[in-house]
Amino acid sequence: MSHALRFRPRGGASLWLGAALVGALIAAAAVSLVWTPYPPAAIDIPHRLAPPSAAHWFGTDNLGRDVASEILAGSRISILVGVVAVSIGLAFGVALGLLAAFAKGLTEDGIMKLSDFVFAFPALLTAIMLTSTLGPGVVNAIIAIGVYNVPVIAKLTRATANGVLSREYSLAARAAGRGPVAIAFDHVLPNIAPALIVQATIQFAIAILAEAALSYLGLGAQPPQTSWGKMLADAQNVLYNAPRLALYPGVAIALSVLGLNLLGDGLRDALDPKLKART
Amino acid sequence: MLLEVAELAVDLPAPGGSQRVVDRTSFSLAEGESLGVVGESGSGKTMTALALMALTPEGAQVSGSIRFEERELVGLGEETMRQLRGDRIAMIFQEPMTALNPLHSVGAQVAEPLMLHRGLAKGDARQRAIELLERVRLAEPERAARSYPFALSGGERQRAMIAMAIGCSPRLVIADEPTTALDVTVQARILALIDGLRAESGMAILLVSHDLAVIAGHCDRVMVMYAGVIMESGPVDAVLRRPRNPYTLALLEARPRPGAPRGARLATIPGAPPAAPEHRAGCPFAGRCALTLDQCWTTPPPQVAFGANHMSRCHRAGDVGFVR
Numbered sequence: 266m267s268h269a270l271r272f273r274p275r276g277g278a279s280l281w282l283g284a285a286l287v288g289a290l291i292a293a294a295a296v297s298l299v300w301t302p303y304p305p306a307a308i309d310i311p312h313r314l315a316p317p318s319a320a321h322w323f324g325t326d327n328l329g330r331d332v333a334s335e336i337l338a339g340s341r342i343s344i345l346v347g348v349v350a351v352s353i354g355l356a357f358g359v360a361l362g363l364l365a366a367f368a369k370g371l372t373e374d375g376i377m378k379l380s381d382f383v384f385a386f387p388a389l390l391t392a393i394m395l396t397s398t399l400g401p402g403v404v405n406a407i408i409a410i411g412v413y414n415v416p417v418i419a420k421l422t423r424a425t426a427n428g429v430l431s432r433e434y435s436l437a438a439r440a441a442g443r444g445p446v447a448i449a450f451d452h453v454l455p456n457i458a459p460a461l462i463v464q465a466t467i468q469f470a471i472a473i474l475a476e477a478a479l480s481y482l483g484l485g486a487q488p489p490q491t492s493w494g495k496m497l498a499d500a501q502n503v504l505y506n507a508p509r510l511a512l513y514p515g516v517a518i519a520l521s522v523l524g525l526n527l528l529g530d531g532l533r534d535a536l537d538p539k540l541k542a543r544t
Numbered sequence: 545m546l547l548e549v550a551e552l553a554v555d556l557p558a559p560g561g562s563q564r565v566v567d568r569t570s571f572s573l574a575e576g577e578s579l580g581v582v583g584e585s586g587s588g589k590t591m592t593a594l595a596l597m598a599l600t601p602e603g604a605q606v607s608g609s610i611r612f613e614e615r616e617l618v619g620l621g622e623e624t625m626r627q628l629r630g631d632r633i634a635m636i637f638q639e640p641m642t643a644l645n646p647l648h649s650v651g652a653q654v655a656e657p658l659m660l661h662r663g664l665a666k667g668d669a670r671q672r673a674i675e676l677l678e679r680v681r682l683a684e685p686e687r688a689a690r691s692y693p694f695a696l697s698g699g700e701r702q703r704a705m706i707a708m709a710i711g712c713s714p715r716l717v718i719a720d721e722p723t724t725a726l727d728v729t730v731q732a733r734i735l736a737l738i739d740g741l742r743a744e745s746g747m748a749i750l751l752v753s754h755d756l757a758v759i760a761g762h763c764d765r766v767m768v769m770y771a772g773v774i775m776e777s778g779p780v781d782a783v784l785r786r787p788r789n790p791y792t793l794a795l796l797e798a799r800p801r802p803g804a805p806r807g808a809r810l811a812t813i814p815g816a817p818p819a820a821p822e823h824r825a826g827c828p829f830a831g832r833c834a835l836t837l838d839q840c841w842t843t844p845p846p847q848v849a850f851g852a853n854h855m856s857r858c859h860r861a862g863d864v865g866f867v868r
Contacts, residue, residue, distance in 0.1 A: 369602050433643040439599055440637075441630035441657045441708065455647045 280531025286524025294344045297337035305338035306330065306489040314507050323513050326496070327503045332510065336517055339493040342403060342486055343521060346476040347469040349407045354414020354468055355461065361415070362422025363453065366430060367445045377423065380416035388413045392475050396484040403476075403492075406485040410472045421464050425457040459536035466529035470522045477518050493518050545611075546715055546748050547573040547596070552608035552618075554591050554600055554772075562605065565591045567772040569608075575715065578742060578749040580759035580780065582795070583769035586817055589752045592769070593718045596750070597633055598625045613715065631661040634709035636738075638721040640701035644693040650701075651677070651689025654708045661712045676707040680737060699730035703737070710741055717742075720752045735762050756799060760784050765853070768792045771818050771828035778854030788848070788856035788864050790833045827859065835860045 297305075302322070309329030317324045323332035365376040383391070388410070395409035396402075429435060429452060438448050479485035480494030488495075493514035500510035554566035566588040573579050581589045594600050596610060598617065610617040613632065617625070629635075634657075637643035644653055654676055655669035664672060670689065677685035680703040693701055702722065709717055719738065723731035739762055742749055753759055759766050760780055767777035768791060776789035787793045797811040815832040827833070830840040840859055848861035858864065 433637050433639050434645040436599065437635070437637055437643045437705070437708075438645075438656075439629065440597055440635040442626045442628070442660055443630075443656070444626055447660075451648070452645055456645075 277531065277534065279527040280535055283524050283527030283529070283531050286520055287528050290340055290521050290524065291344065293337050293340040297334075297341055301331075301334035301337050303331035303334045305334040305491050314503065317509075324507070324509065326499060326510055327507075328499075332496075332513055335491045335496055336493070336513055338491050339496060339514065339517065340521075342480075342490065342492040343473045343476060343518075346403065346407050346410060347472040350410035350414055350472040350475075351465050351468050353408070353411030354418045355465060357415045358418025359422050359454075359461065362419040363426055363449050365419070365423045366426035366453070367449065373423070376419065380419050383412070384416040384420070388471060388475055389478055392479055393482070393484060396479060401479075401484040401487060403486050403490065406476055406479045409479070410475045413475070414468050414472070417468060418461070418464065421460060422457065425460050426453045429453045429456045459532075463529050463533045463536065466525050466532060470525035470529070473518065473521050473525070477514075545572045546575050546577075546613065547750075548609075548611040549596070550609040550611075552592065552595060552606070552610060554588070554595050555605040555607075556591075556601065557603040565772050566595065569767075569769075569772075569774050571767055571774065571777065573716065573748045573750060575748055576742065576746040577765070578739075578751060578763045580763035580766040581750065581752045581769060582754060582756060582759050582766060584754065584817060586771075587769040588772035589754075589769050590720055591772075593635070593720050593750060593752050596716075596718060597629055597635060598622070599629075599635075627661070630657040630709075630714075631712045632714055633716045633718065634712070634714040636702075636705050636709050636717060636719040636722045639725050640698050640705055641693075641725065643705055644701055646693050648692075649689065650691050650693060650696065650704045654689070654704060654711060657708060657711045672711070673707070676711055677704065679710075679741075680704070680707045682707070698726050699734065702726060702730075702734050706734070706737065706741070710745070710747070713745060714747055716748045716750065718750045718752070721754070722751070723758065724753070724755070731758070738762070756784065756795065768795070773828055773857065774855075775829065775858070776854075776856045778850070779852070782851065782854045786865070788850050788854065788861045789858050790835050790860070790864055791829050792856075793864055794832075794834070827857075835863060 307330060309325065311329065312325055313327055313329040315321055315325040321331050321333065323336065326332055326335070361376050365373040391413045392406065392409035395412060396405045399405040399408070435448060435452055438452055476485055476492065477494035477497065480492040481498045483498065486492035486495050496514040497511055500514070504511060549572065550570045551568045552566060552570070553564060553568050555562040555564050569592060571579065581592065583589050591600065595606050596617070598620070600606055606618055608618060644650065651670055651673045654673035655666070658664045658669040658672055659666065674685045674689050677688050682688045682700060682703045688696065688700065688704065696704065722738070723734050726734060735758060738749065741747070751759065751763055763780050765778065766780045766783050768775045768783070768789065770791050775791045776783055776787065783792060784796065787796060794813045798813060800810055813832050818828055818831070826839070826841045826843055827845045830836050833840065837859060843859070845857045845859050848856050848858065850856065856864070
């Protein structure tokens with residue numbers, strides 16, 4: 266019996282590759298907290314645009330900054346933006362989604378219409394609108410991306426929560442005299458958690474991409490902070506002299522987003538037992 | 545009387561107005577009594593049961609009177625109603641496969657109402673849950689309490705559901721098709737268990753079923769519902785042996801019977817239940833009845849009494865069983 270019941274991850278290759286890439290991203294950020302080859306913002310004009318070497322693994326940029334150090338330090342901003350923006354989305358989105366699912370009627374309609382309204386603007390447009398009103402900077406970028414996450418999570422929460430509430434065990438819980446708050450925490454949340462985890466992973470990837478785009482446009486990280494998006498923007502000025510400078514942050518962004526998406530897909534397969542039966 | 549229902553009506557929101565799914569039903573239930581509710585799908589049996597617990601779907605309009613333990617339940621606040629649910633009135637559901645949360649252990653789910661209504665601490669509630677699982681004759685109650693629903697069979701889950709329902713010694717247990725999802729041998733054992741618990745504790749049972757044999761074997765009285773209306777009600781023996789309503793008779797004739805010739809077709813009731821009962825002027829069964837007269841289409845049928853507590857709602861109640 267214990268054999269059949271043992272947890273066997275079903276995500277397969279995408280789960281493990283995704284986990285490895287995300288692990289590498291987290292490791293890079295962790296390492297950069299205590300050590301980078303050079304201070305990431307240290308300017309060294311005599312050695313500008315140096316090619317990769319033992320001293321500078323990825324070479325230096327147009328101001329002589331060590332690219333490897335910048336990439337490491339940039340991962341911090343990506344993770345910070347991702348974690349906080351997704352947390353904002355989860356905190357408000359789950360609360361609003363549950364409220365909509367339980368309240369029904371006008372409250373549900375109101376919350377969903379408001380979500381649709383926010384949702385109707387593309388993520389980047391929302392972020393650009395907010396950062397240009399609130400002013401550029403990482404904090405405002407995080408808020409802007411977080412705001413975009415709220416309706417995504419709210420819609421998912423409401424839809425999946427309604428699914429759980431229509432199951433007989435939710436009715437049985439009400440018949441046993443349990444109130445809506447108890448049902449929300451004991452019955453609804455545990456049952457919708459897999460869907461939320463998968464969506465949060467995907468939103469994390471979108472957040473990284475959005476932060477890079479905002480920083481590229483000068484609305485995100487401000488000097489002396491470094492960010493992969495800002496590195497792309499800097500590299501653009503010397504694209505003909507040193508095209509490799511655009512390559513490093515570009516690859517870093519692509520691998521992070523790819524890793525998170527693979528992880529999300531892998532988790533979806535691993536957490537949803539019904540999917541296995543269908544394929 | 546433990547429960548007295550008078551003129552209970554339930555209207556569900558429908559496109560372009562509302563639909564009456566329970567139409568002015570009145571019945572009562574004494575302590576320790578077992579009342580069967582029988583009817584086709586969509587006859588309003590489940591909605592009647594849900595109305596008693598104020599668990600009708602969102603937007604449903606409930607009118608009339610439900611007096612339980614001398615207290616009016618229609619219009620009672622949700623907060624007060626919640627204190628009654630699972631404590632004084634409990635419910636057993638049809639699908640033991642979906643009525644238990646797959647993510648919580650069986651013991652935790654049985655313990656839940658005890659912690660909620662009796663204020664038991666977690667450990668005490670768990671201990672009591674194991675006793676309850678033993679009381680519903682679940683083999684190895686300790687193991688069952690630790691198990692998750694997927695590890696139990698349908699019959700075992702239904703026993704766990706019953707343990708959950710009787711935990712706080714309710715005075716009324718509503719069993720909505722409690723054995724429909726189970727196979728026949730398990731069904732017999734579950735029903736015997738419910739009978740035993742009723743005898744022990746003196747709780748009243750409202751047994752909703754579409755199976756006449758189940759009702760016949762396990763209820764004192766029966767009411768036959770059709771399109772939200774009680775067509776006939778009375779002592780089980782009287783109603784099922786000597787039906788006074790053409791609908792009850794038709795239901796009885798539609799049963800498979802032992803000894804029927806091989807290849808014989810089951811008797812059926814022609815037509816389908818009316819979709820929108822609010823538009824009818826006369827008897828809801830008029831279009832499908834073998835005894836229909838002109839007045840059946842235009843005038844609501846009267847309630848005709850036959851001896852003690854036996855009532856039939858039919859223009860031709862006296863003719864049933866004599867004229868074809």
